[in-house]
Amino acid sequence: MGCDGGTIPKRHELVKGPKKVEKVDKNAELAAKWKYCALSQEKLRRPIVSCDLGRLYNKDAIIEYLLDKSADRPNAEAVTHIRGIKDIKELNLTDNPEWEGERRNAKGDRYEDIHCGMFICPVVGLEMNGKHRFCYLQTCGCVFSDRALKEVKTEICHKCGDPFKDEDIVVLNGTKEEVEKLREKMEERRAKAKTKTSSSPCPQRALVWFPV
Numbered sequence: 665m666g667c668d669g670g671t672i673p674k675r676h677e678l679v680k681g682p683k684k685v686e687k688v689d690k691n692a693e694l695a696a697k698w699k700y701c702a703l704s705q706e707k708l709r710r711p712i713v714s715c716d717l718g719r720l721y722n723k724d725a726i727i728e729y730l731l732d733k734s735a736d737r738p739n740a741e742a743v744t745h746i747r748g749i750k751d752i753k754e755l756n757l758t759d760n761p762e763w764e765g766e767r768r769n770a771k772g773d774r775y776e777d778i779h780c781g782m783f784i785c786p787v788v789g790l791e792m793n794g795k796h797r798f799c800y801l802q803t804c805g806c807v808f809s810d811r812a813l814k815e816v817k818t819e820i821c822h823k824c825g826d827p828f829k830d831e832d833i834v835v836l837n838g839t840k841e842e843v844e845k846l847r848e849k850m851e852e853r854r855a856k857a858k859t860k861t862s863s864s865p866c867p868q869r870a871l872v873w874f875p876v
């Protein structure tokens with residue numbers, strides 16, 4: 665039993681320290697954002713879309729949500745800002761030639777590199793895996809690394825040639841601060857659109873005269 669004569673308890677047996685909190689692997693958690701749908705938590709598969717806040721979704725998951733918003737979903741808070749199909753943009757992604765998908769480790773006996781991205785930047789070749797900052801253009805949906813947009817300054821999309829402005833650039837899976845900035849930008853744009861719609865004059869009806 666202990667402490668019944670001849671047994672001296674040690675300090676760590678008497679003083680209980682704080683319970684060890686299980687740490688989530690931040691690298692794995694970050695990599696998951698680039699491989700799994702933010703709504704359904706299923707693996708990302710084309711067509712892949714993004715919202716004004718830069719989150720990644722499977723398009724079919726968003727359509728199912730829009731068709732039935734009352735359904736119980738574990739990650740519904742990730743899409744409450746999406747009102748309709750116009751609030752998402754289908755992404756024009758560049759496949760990573762090194763990505764082997766499920767075929768690479770089908771037997772489960774090979775090491776799976778969680779940082780091997782499914783897609784890459786078409787300009788500088790960086791993998792879209794969470795290690796590098798990536799953005800998409802709201803005008804055309806093309807996706808690039810932040811480095812490419814900074815190193816090759818242009819107002820024409822590197823991939824499709826469509827023109828764009830700085831305000832059309834949306835950071836994908838950004839930091840908490842970046843998401844808040846994107847949210848402010850989204851709300852400001854919606855407020856302007858609402859004001860413009862409400863202040864636009866009603867079309868006047870043309871009078872047609874018929875001879876008596």
